[in-house]
Amino acid sequence: MARSYDIHDCPVARTLDLIGERWTILLLRDLLLNGPRRFQDFQESLGGVAPNTLSSRLKEMEANGLVEREFYSQHPPRFQYMLTAKGKSLGPIVRSMREWGTRHLD
Secondary structure: OOOOOOOOOOHHHHHHHHHOOOOHHHHHHHHHHHOOEEHHHHHHHOOOOOHHHHHHHHHHHHHOOOEEEEEEEOOOOEEEEEEOHHHHOOHHHHHHHHHHHHHHHO
């Protein structure tokens, strides 16, 4: 389970409760840049993420309404993940982070 800042009257803390765990923002980045992704796609683009961590983050994102998953194979059961409208609304935040990083860290 994700850790929480548990500051309910602060919108920044509440947003970080949703996207502040390690890897979550990079999962959002991948989905925003590439559209629907499979588990394997995430593993390839995020080489350092452990499969159990990736699975946990995707489940948390789904529970928080940021992504939804759909079957693409019944046997074995496999899913692809796509952003919901709520997840897509984080696009400007991710783009701003990218622009800031490009401007100040390159």
